[in-house]
Amino acid sequence: MDERQLRVLRELGELGSVTAVAEALLVTPSAISQQLRLLQRSMPVPLTERDGRRLVLTPAGQALAGAAIDVETAFARARHAVDAFVDEPEGTVSVAAFHSAAAAFLPLLLRGLAGPGHPQLTLADEDVAQEDFPRLAREYDVVLAHRLDHAPPWPDTVAVTPLLHEPLDVAMPEDHPLASKRRLTPHDVADQPWITVHDGFPLMATIEAVAAAANRRLDIRHRINEFTVVAEVVAAGGGLALLPRWTARPHPAVVLRPLGGVHARRHVDALHRPERTARRAVRTVLAQLKRDAATIRSGRSDVPGPGRGRER
Structure with a gap:
């Protein structure tokens, strides 16, 4: 019946x-x-x-x-x-983000959607391996995720709203000998000690690409996922690291230099189940995230150069 x-x-x-x-x-x-x-x-x-x-x-x-x-x-x-x-404009929308995206996007999202008539946000940090991001879309309305240029695309189980195509630069202390160079190659950085992420996390594939391009094994000294900690260790002389150009928090004693010769960019995307966008509140959040991405991208220099630290 x-x-x-x-x-x-x-x-x-x-x-x-x-x-x-x-x-x-x-x-x-x-x-x-x-x-x-x-x-x-x-x-x-x-x-x-x-x-x-x-x-x-x-x-x-x-x-x-x-x-x-x-x-x-x-x-x-x-x-x-x-x-x-x-159709409720003030409905609750849950948003999860990996750490650097959380630091860059979530404050802007909160300020952009403050006050009456906007969605109520519930925020969470989720730092997971790349293949685990789509599964988070079961738990959250919107998931900020990242993948490298040459990584497989996101599966068809999630819809994708692109936010940033972000360069990954080499971070070093401002007095490091390589800081005088405008652009670096894998051979420039292959004999340096390195700080990188744990195995399975997206940036590790770029580190492996640097080693392959230089035809040598890199000296990985430290495994740290949180970029604010990475920047502190770089500033203290712990080694070189890859940092995202726009979403990592600037450090006054650290400079970034572009890296050529390898794919050194990542996609920052908003993942969500397709049916979630039937809700007006979710569509509002996605639209605000796209505006915030433009703000983040325009607020930082596109190519760091000699004599300059992290662009603010």
């Missing part, structure tokens, strides 16, 4: 014929008859009977048709509740 079958039964009781019901519901008489047969299969007593050439309701059919009014009313209320939820 479903809502459509109950509506057909109710209309039959009111209109008095299969033909009239078909005309009212803009379907064929055979479609109406099929719905009545399906409904009858789920009932232990007859719902209709012949009165000459007409099909009419039995007493059981009349009782069920009366109950159908309450069912249709309940369904209408349910649809209205869903419509209100979908």
